[in-house]
Amino acid sequence: MxxxxxxxxxxxxxxxxxxxxxxxxxxxxxxxxxxxxxxxxxxxxxxxxxxxxxxxxxxxxxxxxxxxxxxxxxxxxxxxxxxxSSPFYSYRLGVMTQHSRELSRTFRAQMLSLVTDLExxxxxxxxxxxxxxxxxxxxxxxxxxxxxxxxxxxxxxxDRVIAELRGVIDEAGGSPFWDGLAGRFFGMSFQEADEFNAIHGNQFIADLMPKTPIYTAMLNDSARSVIGMPHPNGRAAMRMLETEGFSDPGYVDIFDGGPTMVGQINSLQTIIHAQDVALAAVHDSGGEKQLVAAGQLANFRCTYGFVRRNDGEAISIDKESAARLGLEIGQRFTMVARA
Known part of the structure; x- marks a missing residue:
């Protein structure tokens, strides 16, 4: 590779x-x-x-x-x-519980609240x-x-890290979530709003979006069904994030309703298990396939390498990976097992 x-x-x-x-x-x-x-x-x-x-x-x-x-x-x-430089908006899914003594009934309504919790x-x-x-x-x-x-x-x-997953997009490139909620207030298609946000930022959300919580029961079935759901192509990415240590605490994207995963940087599996080692030698082929990285800032490189622990725990990697990283004998690099 x-x-x-x-x-x-x-x-x-x-x-x-x-x-x-x-x-x-x-x-x-x-x-x-x-x-x-x-x-x-x-x-x-x-x-x-x-x-x-x-x-x-x-x-x-x-x-x-x-x-x-x-x-x-x-x-x-x-x-x-x-x-x-500009507010970072999300919707937070929550539940409002209300009780009527006269009816002897308790009502639990799911709500979307516009928040900047993740700033x-x-x-x-x-x-x-x-x-x-x-x-x-x-x-x-x-x-x-x-x-x-x-x-x-x-x-x-x-300390905190987040990852926004793309929400459900239909075959025409539209978003059921946007059409059922924000599109009613903005008078533009999802594609128009998404392009505008990518270029100009999302301050227009603060300018035009209702600040009061929105009851999900008031949305149409298409919009409700995709709240917090990743795009089908993003399900594998969601599983990778969960394996890494992210969780889904109920934040969703304001445009397409996709989930926002949240984790703690020092608890991520890659960071916990990564090791800094010195390169003792290079070999032609073979060894355990791992992620290996070296260099700072503009010189950062990361690739797959084949790692061997030799006599006395000295570390060697295959010469092709060492060349891709620009590593020489005696220099330090980072390695972590390929999960």
Whole structure:
């Protein structure tokens, strides 16, 4: 396998734009808009260039590169602290319980409340893998490389991490959740609203959306049935997040109703089990397949490698993986078992 994760550069713009055009919609963090993507790459450049290690409003775009061909075949993103330049809105699912003495009945109504509870969290998102590359664990490499990046730059991130999963999108590219709720107030289609949000931010939600809780019983059946449900293509991603240590506490996306998963960075399985070791030697082939990562900031790299523990617990990896990471004998790298 010749794939490696690296930080994105400005010259990745065209490739990212081509990837964005085949997402099928609903990917707010990967809009098919060249200017918006260019701004993301510029934010990444600024974040990688700064020499302080405090938690700031950074964006890190990572890309999956085929090192044999130089082609970029996937991407993902890390937002170090959401809700700093504009509010980070979610709906929170809750229940209102009311009792009538006269009727001797108790009523429990499910409600959606507009909240900014998740502001300040680190967000992992924007994950997209080219359809022709969805094999050999590349999706897992994309996802878990983000956690290794966070671990190896720990002072630049807080304690809580979230992941928004794309909600249910119909065959026409519309959102039943949007059509049943927000679309009634905004007078625009889901695609129009999603594109506007990706480029301009979601302040218009605060300007036009009702601030009072919404009873889900007032929504149509199509909208109710998809609340908190991931897109069918995102079910595997949801299982991966759960395995990693994320949970679903009842936050849903304001656009498509998809679930927002929440975890604690120091409790993520990849971060708990990762080890920093020195490279003692390289070998031609064989060994245990693991995720291996090395480098800081713009030099960060992550790939699959074949690891051996030799006499005296000395660590060696296959020479191809060492070359992809730019590792030399004696240098330190991070490794974690392929779950």
């Amino acid at each position: 010749s794939f490696v994760m690296r930080t994105a550069r400005l010259d990745d713009l065209q490739t990212l734009y081509e990837l964005a055009k085949i997402t099928g919609g609903g990917f707010t963090n990967l809009p098919a808009d060249r200017h918006a993507l260019e701004q993301k790459l510029k934010r990444t450049e600024i974040a990688l260039d700064r020499d302080t290690d405090e938690v700031e409003d950074d964006l890190i775009v990572l890309v999956l590169e085929n090192s044999a061909t130089g082609q970029v075949r996937g991407t993902c993103q890390i937002f170090s602290k959401v809700g700093q 300040g969290s680190t967000e992992v998102g924007g994950l997209f893998l080219h359809p022709r590359e969805r094999a050999e664990g590349l999706g897992l490499l994309l996802a878990r490389s983000r956690y290794l990046y966070i671990r190896n730059h720990r002072s630049r991130f807080g």
